Amino acid sequence: MTKLLRVVSPDGKYKEKDEPPLSEEELLKMYRYMMLTRALDTRGMALQRQGRIGFYVPSSGEEAVQIGSSFPLEPRDWIVPAYREQGAALLRGIPMAGIMAQLYGNEEDTAKGRQMPNHFTSRAAHFVPTSSPVGTQIPIAVGLGWAARIRGDNVVALGYFGDGATSQGDFHAAMNFAGLFQANTVFVCKNNQWAISVPFGNQTGTNEVAIKAQAYGFEGVRVDGNDVLAVYQASKEAIDKARFGGGPTLIEAVTYRMGPHTSSDDPTRYRDEAEVEKWRKKDPIVRFQRYLKEKGIWNEEMEVEIRQEAEAQVEEAVVRAEKRGLPSPATLFDDVYAEMPWHIKEAKEAFLEYLEKS
Numbered sequence: 001m002t003k004l005l006r007v008v009s010p011d012g013k014y015k016e017k018d019e020p021p022l023s024e025e026e027l028l029k030m031y032r033y034m035m036l037t038r039a040l041d042t043r044g045m046a047l048q049r050q051g052r053i054g055f056y057v058p059s060s061g062e063e064a065v066q067i068g069s070s071f072p073l074e075p076r077d078w079i080v081p082a083y084r085e086q087g088a089a090l091l092r093g094i095p096m097a098g099i100m101a102q103l104y105g106n107e108e109d110t111a112k113g114r115q116m117p118n119h120f121t122s123r124a125a126h127f128v129p130t131s132s133p134v135g136t137q138i139p140i141a142v143g144l145g146w147a148a149r150i151r152g153d154n155v156v157a158l159g160y161f162g163d164g165a166t167s168q169g170d171f172h173a174a175m176n177f178a179g180l181f182q183a184n185t186v187f188v189c190k191n192n193q194w195a196i197s198v199p200f201g202n203q204t205g206t207n208e209v210a211i212k213a214q215a216y217g218f219e220g221v222r223v224d225g226n227d228v229l230a231v232y233q234a235s236k237e238a239i240d241k242a243r244f245g246g247g248p249t250l251i252e253a254v255t256y257r258m259g260p261h262t263s264s265d266d267p268t269r270y271r272d273e274a275e276v277e278k279w280r281k282k283d284p285i286v287r288f289q290r291y292l293k294e295k296g297i298w299n300e301e302m303e304v305e306i307r308q309e310a311e312a313q314v315e316e317a318v319v320r321a322e323k324r325g326l327p328s329p330a331t332l333f334d335d336v337y338a339e340m341p342w343h344i345k346e347a348k349e350a351f352l353e354y355l356e357k358s
Contacts, residue, residue, distance in 0.1 A: 002210045002222040004254065007229040010282055012290025020233045024297055030071060030228055031292060032306055034063040034285050037087035039310035040096070041259070043318065044103065044118075048263040052322070053103045057118040059084040061226075061258035062190055064284035067091060068231025069188050069251070072239050073158060080128045080141035080159040083118055084190070088160070092125040100317035106324040112331045118262075134195075135161055135168035138187070142174045145185030145242065156242045158186045158235075164195020166212070167203050175250070179216035182247040186238045187213075189250065190225065192257040193279075197270040213250035225255030226284040229291070256282070329355060 008014045022030075037059065044056040059066065066087035070079060079088055086099060098110065102120040105113035111121060111129070119130035128144075131137035141159025148155035165171050166189060178185050189209045193200050206212070213220030223234045231253055238249035256279035260267045267276075292298035333340070333348040340348075 002208055002220060002252075004222050004224055005230045005234055006224040006227050007233060008227050008287060008291045010226075010287055012287060012294045014229075014291060014294065020229055020236065022229075022232070024295075026071075027292065027295075027297060030067050030232075031285075031288055031298075032310070033067050033087060033091050034228065034288065035306050036090055036096075036310040036313065037063045037066065038285060039307070039314050040086055040090075040099070043311075043314045045259070045263060047103070047318070053117055055117040056103070056263040057083050057261075058259040058263075059086060059257075061256045061279065061284065062192060063087050064228035064231055064288070065188065065190050065225045065253040065255055068228040069158065069160075069186075069235040069253070071232050072236040073156065075126070076153075076155050077239070078126045078128060078141075078144045078155065078157040080137045080144065080157055081130050082137060082160045082162060082165070082190075083130050083132060084162075085130070085160055086118070086120075089120055089122070089125070089127055092122075092127055094120060094122045094125050094127060096313050096317040097320050098122065100314075100321040101324065104321040104324070105326070106321055107327050108321070108324050109327065112327045112334065135165035135170040137161065138165065138168075138170050138174040139177070141187070142178045142183050142185050142248075145178065145183035145248065146181050148184040149182060149245075154184075154243045156184050156186060156239050158188060158239070160188050160190060162195055163189060163191040163193070163200050163203055163209060164198060165189075166209055167195075175213070175216040175248075178248040179213075179218045182245070184242040185248045186235065186242055187248065187250040188235070189252045190255060191252050192225075192255050194257055194261070194267075194271065196261045196265065197267075199271075208252060210250060210252040213248075218248050218250070220250040220252065222252045222254065225253030226282045226287055228284060228288050255284070258283075 007018045041058040041060045047053045048056040070088040070091050099120050101108035103117045121129035141157045144157035210220030210222040221234045223230045234251050
């Protein structure tokens with residue numbers, strides 16, 4: 001059994017020798033982004049239930065994995081997400097207004113309304129388009145990491161996936177390739193115990209994911225995914241190793257999906273509420289709050305300020321998104337080719353002419 005890395009216990013206690021070297025400012029930044037992610041999730045689910053957006057994928061309970069793993073990245077690095085990485089997207093610089101525009105599929109959506117909600121992307125933030133099919137993004141993370149190694153540009157690709165994706169062939173092909181060619185890739189498996197309605201115990205004959213890395217010739221690390229500092233520490237070491245030629249690492253972050261798989265899911269049909277309540281007591285935000293309080297950084301006044309600031313940021317983005325119209329129908333012809341060929345130009349002109357007459 002791979003040792004579970006933990007820095008902060010559920011009650012917020014810690015040993016100074018185990019703490020990563022982060023400043024008070026950096027710790028508070030982590031906390032703010034975890035709170036912002038939770039605020040977005042709460043509002044996103046409410047918007048879907050109100051019929052104002054069509055779909056939402058919550059990540060409540062997994063904020064420590066997102067923020068802790070993406071925090072050590074540099075702007076030149078790439079994130080290859082699954083579909084529960086809104087916290088990582090925010091931290092990487094995708095604005096809240098951009099995420100909300102994508103949820104609404106309006107004229108400000110960089111994907112021009114072509115993607116499902118919660119499938120945001122940003123070339124500027126080096127955030128690859130979100131993957132909806134399970135596991136198909138994992139080889140892409142390896143491709144980016146391998147390209148970086150070939151070029152010698154010390155760029156790292158961080159790829160996210162859930163425990164369910166480890167049952168897919170893409171996972172094993174990607175791990176094998178990364179180990180063989182020593183790609184600059186860090187794999188982050190968010191083992192949240194459930195792949196929609198399938199429990200982790202029905203995914204694999206082992207009791208963990210991290211051990212699988214050994215078969216492919218590189219290190220596997222198992223970390224308490226509700227401890228943001230433990231996730232940060234494991235990720236920082238893996239990212240630094242990949243950046244300077246040390247090859248890939250598989251990080252298994254043991255956490256829990258506190259909400260439904262998506263807004264279309266009813267988890268009460270397949271999991272026990274007692275299990276949910278047990279994990280709710282391990283809430284990563286509450287744990288980090290206790291840690292900050294132990295260090296004398298956190299107080300009630302600051303908590304209210306951070307919470308109100310997060311909710312206001314989300315509300316501002318909602319108001320903006322609902323004032324915007326839909327993408328122009330003419331954008332259907334954009335982004336198909338780098339240079340638009342003659343037949344697409346003709347089709348676009350004919351379509352625009354039709355719209356004018358309609």
